[in-house]
Amino acid sequence: xxxxxxxxxxxxxxxxxxxxxxxxxxxxxxxxxxxxxxxxxxxxxxxxxxxxxxxxxxxxxxxxxxxxxxxxxxxxxxxxxxxxxxxxxxxxxxxxxxxxxxxxxxxxxxxxxxxxxxxxxxxxxxxxxxxxxxxxxxxxxxxxxxxxxxxxxxxxxxxxxxxxxxxxxxxxxxxxxxxxxxxxxxxxxxxxxxxxxxxxxxxxxxxxxxxxxxxxxxxxxxxxxxxxxxxxxxxxxxxxxxxxxxxxxxxxxxxxxxxxxxxxxxxxxxxxxxxxxxxxxxxxxxxxxxxxxxxxxxxxxxxxxxxxxxxxxxxxxxxxxxxxxxxxxxxxxxxxxxxxxxxxxxxxxxxxxxxxxxxxxxxxxxxxxxxxxxxxxxxxxxxxxxxxxxxxxxxxxxxxxxxxxxxxxxxxxxxxxxxxxxxxxx
Amino acid sequence: xxxxxxxxxxxxxxxxxxxxxxxxxxxxxxxxxxxxxxxxxxxxxxxxxxxxxxxxxxxxxxxxxxxxxxxxxxxxxxxxxxxxxxxxxxxxxxxxxxxxxxxxxxxxxxxxxxxxxxxxxxxxxxxxxxxxxxxxxxxxxxxxxxxxxxxxxxxxxxxxxxxxxxxxxxxxxxxxxxxxxxxxxxxxxxxxxxxxxxxxxxxxxxxxxxxxxxxxxxxxxxxxxxxxxx
Numbered sequence: 127x128x129x130x131x132x133x134x135x136x137x138x139x140x141x142x143x144x145x146x147x148x149x150x151x152x153x154x155x156x157x158x159x160x161x162x163x164x165x166x167x168x169x170x171x172x173x174x175x176x177x178x179x180x181x182x183x184x185x186x187x188x189x190x191x192x193x194x195x196x197x198x199x200x201x202x203x204x205x206x207x208x209x210x211x212x213x214x215x216x217x218x219x220x221x222x223x224x225x226x227x228x229x230x231x232x233x234x235x236x237x238x239x240x241x242x243x244x245x246x247x248x249x250x251x252x253x254x255x256x257x258x259x260x261x262x263x264x265x266x267x268x269x270x271x272x273x274x275x276x277x278x279x280x281x282x283x284x285x286x287x288x289x290x291x292x293x294x295x296x297x298x299x300x301x302x303x304x305x306x307x308x309x310x311x312x313x314x315x316x317x318x319x320x321x322x323x324x325x326x327x328x329x330x331x332x333x334x335x336x337x338x339x340x341x342x343x344x345x346x347x348x349x350x351x352x353x354x355x356x357x358x359x360x361x362x363x364x365x366x367x368x369x370x371x372x373x374x375x376x377x378x379x380x381x382x383x384x385x386x387x388x389x390x391x392x393x394x395x396x397x398x399x400x401x402x403x404x405x406x407x408x409x410x411x412x413x414x415x416x417x418x419x420x421x422x423x424x425x426x427x428x429x430x431x432x433x434x435x436x437x438x439x440x441x442x443x444x445x446x447x448x449x450x451x452x453x454x455x456x457x458x459x460x461x462x463x464x465x466x467x468x469x470x471x472x473x474x475x476x477x478x479x480x481x482x483x484x485x486x487x488x489x490x491x492x493x494x495x496x497x498x499x500x501x502x503x504x505x506x507x508x509x510x511x512x513x514x515x516x517x518x519x520x521x522x523x524x525x526x527x528x529x530x531x532x533x534x535x536x537x538x539x540x541x542x543x544x545x546x547x548x549x550x551x552x
Numbered sequence: 553x554x555x556x557x558x559x560x561x562x563x564x565x566x567x568x569x570x571x572x573x574x575x576x577x578x579x580x581x582x583x584x585x586x587x588x589x590x591x592x593x594x595x596x597x598x599x600x601x602x603x604x605x606x607x608x609x610x611x612x613x614x615x616x617x618x619x620x621x622x623x624x625x626x627x628x629x630x631x632x633x634x635x636x637x638x639x640x641x642x643x644x645x646x647x648x649x650x651x652x653x654x655x656x657x658x659x660x661x662x663x664x665x666x667x668x669x670x671x672x673x674x675x676x677x678x679x680x681x682x683x684x685x686x687x688x689x690x691x692x693x694x695x696x697x698x699x700x701x702x703x704x705x706x707x708x709x710x711x712x713x714x715x716x717x718x719x720x721x722x723x724x725x726x727x728x729x730x731x732x733x734x735x736x737x738x739x740x741x742x743x744x745x746x747x748x749x750x751x752x753x754x755x756x757x758x759x760x761x762x763x764x765x766x767x768x769x770x771x772x773x774x775x776x777x778x779x780x781x782x
Contacts, residue, residue, distance in 0.1 A: 129653075129660035136648035455644045458605060459704070460633020460661045462626050546605045549644060 130465060134472035137449060145477070148441045152481020152525050153488060155434035159427035159521050160489025164496050166420045168509030173416070174409050175510045176345035179254040182408040183215075183372035184379070185388050190401040194219070194367040197398060202371050203248065205394060209387055211379040214251035217368035219243035219358050223319040225351060227281045227311055239277050240350040241319065243358030252374040255339065258346045262313035262337035268357045271317055271333035274348040275310075275340035281317070282310035311335055319351070321361040329361040343507030381406065431525060435532040438477060442536035446470060453540050454548025463541035470540050474533025478526035486522045553579045553602065553712055553744070558611035560597055560767075571597040573767040575611070579712070579760075582742045584735065588752050588773065589764035595748045596716060598764055602746060603636055603714045604628050616711050633661050637705030639715035639734075643697035645689035645704070651696075652676065652685040655703045675703045678740075679733060695726035702733060706743065713737075715747040719754055731755055 138145050178184060187202065189195045195202075199217035206215040221241045246265045250256050256264040265272055273281070311317065318332045333353065340348055359365055375384055381404065388402045446453075453466055490513075495501070497511040560572040571594045579585050589595040600606040602613060604620055612621045615635050623631060637658075638644075645654045655672045676682055679699040684692055689700065698718060705713045715734065719727035731754050738745045749755065752773070763770045 129657065132653070133646070133648065140648050451644070452646050452648075455640075455646060456657075457629070458603070458632065458638050458640075458644075459658045460629050462629045464626075465661065544606075546600055549640065 130469045131472055134469045135476060137445070137452070137469075138473050138476055141445060141448070144441050144445055145480075148438050148477040148529075149481045149484055151434040151437035151441075152478060152529055153485030155427075155431035156482065156485025156521055156525050157488045157492070158430045159424065160485070160518070161492055162423050162427045163514065163517060164493050164501075164511055165509065166423050167514070168496065168501070168511050169507070170413060170416055170420060171510035171512060172343070172507045173345065173413060174405060176341065176343070176507060177409050177412070178405045180258070180341070180346045181253075181372075182403070182405055183252055184375040184384055184405050185373040185391070185402055186405070186408050187371040187373065187391070187400055187402045188369065189399055191399045194364060194369055195371070195398070195400065196367055198366050199368045199371060202391075202395070205391065206371070206373050206387075209390075211376050211383055211387060213374040213376050214248060215371055215373045216245055216248035216252040217355060218249075218370050218372055219355050219362070219364070219367065220369045221321055221358055221362055223321045223351070225277070225281060226318040226320070227315060237277065237280055239274075240347075241321065241358060242347055242350050242352045243355035244352055245355045252372050255346060255352070258339045258341045259337035260340050262335070264337055265352055265354055266336065268354045269331070269333050270336040270354070271319070272337040272339050272347075272352040273311055273317065273335050274346070274350050274352075275338055276344070276348045277351055278310040278312075278335075278338050310338075313337060317351070319353070319361070321358075323361060323363040325363060329363075331357065331361060341507070342502060345507055428524075431528060434481075434525070435528040438474065438529050438532040439535060441477075442470065442474060442533050443539070445473065446536045446540045449540075450543060450548050451550075453543050454545045454550075457543070457545035458549065466541045467537045470537030471530060471533050474530045474537070475526070477533070478529030481529060482522040482526045485525060486518060489518065489521075553616075553746075554614040555602070556612050556614070558598075558601055558613065559609050560594075560601060560606070561609045570767050572601065572608070575767075575769050577762065577769060577771070579744060579746060581711075581744055582738070583744055583759045584738045585744075585746045585760045585762060586752065586755055586758050587746060587748045587762050587764060588750065591750065593764045594767045595764040598769070599714055599716050599746065599748045602712070603638060604632050630662070633658060634708060635711040637708065637710040637713040639698070639701045639705045639713060639718045641717040641720040643694070643701040643721075645697055645700055647688065647690040650686050650688055651681060651692060651700045654689050654700055655707055658704060658708045672703070672707050675706055676700070678737070679703045693726075694722055695729060698722060698726075698730050699733060702730070702737065706737060706741065709741075710743075712744045712746055715745065715749075717749055718747065719749065719751055724754075727751070727754055 187195070203215045203217065206212045220243070223239055223241045225237045225239045244255070244265060250264070259272055262272075313335050315335045316332055317335055318330060320328050320330050323329050339346060339352065355368070359367065375387070384404045388404055391402050392400065456466060493511060493513060496509055500508045501511065502508040555578070556576050558572055558575040559570070562569045562571055575598065587595045587598060597606070601608050604613065612619055614620065615631075620628065620631060645651075646657070649657070652672060655676055656669070659672065673682070673685065676685060679702055681696060681699055681703065684696060689697065692700070705715075718734070719730050722730060734745055734747070737743055747755070752761075761773050763773060
């Protein structure tokens with residue numbers, strides 16, 4: 127082993143307090159960046175995941191010039207499902223309705239709500255919205271309705287002297303009634319939807335609530351109602367039309383392959399005014415601001431790492447000062463300035479390597495904990511935690527380089543000491 | 553070793569102090585030379601000049617017929633490493649290393665693996681530290697540390713070993729042992745020793761004595777110096 131490395135190691139390890147301080151400075155810097163990444167990238171990825179799972183799939187097709195796709199969805203779905211990387215595809219139709227509830231025989235509440243029409247058979251294969259039905263079950267017949275949690279709450283009410291009081295379950299609206307006295311719409315209740323069709327005529331239909339849908343973070347259809355797509359088509363008088371086609375790819379499919387499938391689809395239907403987007407493109411407008419936020423938070427993390435570098439610089443300056451006599455002895459017995467420089471830079475490298483190792487281990491520990499526990503904050507959406515090995519490696523490498531750079535000035539100062547003067551130091 | 557017109561002046565104008573003034577003398581191979589003088593007479597400055605630890609204002613130092621005046625910093629370091637061995641008053645071992653590692657250090661600095669590990673062990677045996685090889689340098693006594701320092705000074709077979717008050721920090725019995733050890737090494741290895749001391753009597757008979765007084769050197773023991781040391 128090079129004597130300089132041996133000496134650097136011994137000098138450092140015999141100053142345990144300084145070593146621990148410097149290693150902690152580096153590792154905490156890395157940990158902060160890792161924690162930031164897990165939380166903010168986790169939220170970002172979770173939003174994309176939920177948007178993909180509930181609304182857009184991996185590829186989202188819609189009409190660029192009209193509110194609906196007039197050609198039969200079967201043509202498109204068959205095209206997609208012939209592609210080797212496609213898991214499933216499903217049509218969706220959207221509209222809006224006035225919802226009315228009757229509880230205990232009394233007309234109770236009236237709301238305007240967005241309505242989503244789904245094909246229950248293919249939708250279950252394509253999206254995960256059916257998994258958000260916590261109570262009851264998903265749309266299974268033409269007169270069943272799944273009500274979003276918020277809508278259910280808004281359509282509910284509180285009992286007062288044997289009568290129901292409208293205003294949802296919010297006690298501030300219902301005159302200070304305790305939440306225990308209020309109840310939302312439940313499975314088995316009936317809801318009447320009034321939808322204005324494309325000719326301006328109101329179409330009314332009564333539905334039985336078969337399920338209540340709720341998602342952590344409200345990324346699903348908590349503020350909508352979901353009915354059978356054919357029922358919605360009938361009510362809108364838009365037979366065979368869809369608003370969009372949602373496509374689910376197989377899990378192994380990467381972003382490049384998704385873009386290729388999208389392009390092939392657009393090339394196959396050039397005259398239908400269709401637009402197709404991958405999930406990254408669909409989520410772009412929603413998440414562009416969020417990405418700036420992540421960049422800002424990461425910047426704070428990197429400032430933290432810069433502070434660690436200052437801590438190392440200070441600790442290294444202290445180490446150099448405490449080793450002045452040793453530097454003088456080394457110089458007297460023939461060590462060159464370069465050798466002294468290398469010894470102290472090696473100390474920086476040892477600190478950097480240990481700090482990077484410890485910080486990465488702590489960061490990985492936190493990441494694993496977040497992944498195993500499906501970490502979420504106050505009932506919000508569960509973080510989508512991934513091991514980004516490139517990012518982990520880059521952070522560790524950056525910390526190592528910073529520790530080394532922070533050692534250069536103290537090391538340079540060490541080389542400037544004259545042997546005779548240095549040896550006089552106690 | 554040859555010194556020619558060596559002069560060292562510290563400071564400028566009113567603060568100017570001439571530590572060495574036009575000093576010239578030579579030392580032959582194998583000589584055991586004592587440099588004596590009062591505190592502040594310039595003897596440590598002289599040793600620093602010979603050891604190339606400080607640069608003279610004027611004059612030159614030649615060792616093994618090689619003039620050192622125009623050497624670069626790296627060349628001076630290499631020269632010190634190969635041609636000179638140092639023994640200091642406080643041993644000045646590196647506390648972070650073991651006794652053996654301290655002794656090996658001068659031979660490791662040129663990153664030359666040809667110098668055998670066994671050489672360091674042999675010298676440590678000669679100075680009586682064969683059972684202390686793996687002890688940390690700060691865990692041995694003052695006498696043992698000074699023995700290790702002598703071993704370190706000898707490990708590269710230098711042209712000259714320079715010792716600055718090597719017994720100054722030791723009790724009289726240990727100091728006597730160290731003096732005997734240095735004399736023994738000088739004799740066995742035909743090694744040149746230049747020793748700065750103000751404890752003239754501890755060294756008994758030596759090949760040569762040089763007295764430094766007010767920056768000038770005199771061959772032999774100066775009377776005033778003897779009065780101080782008696």
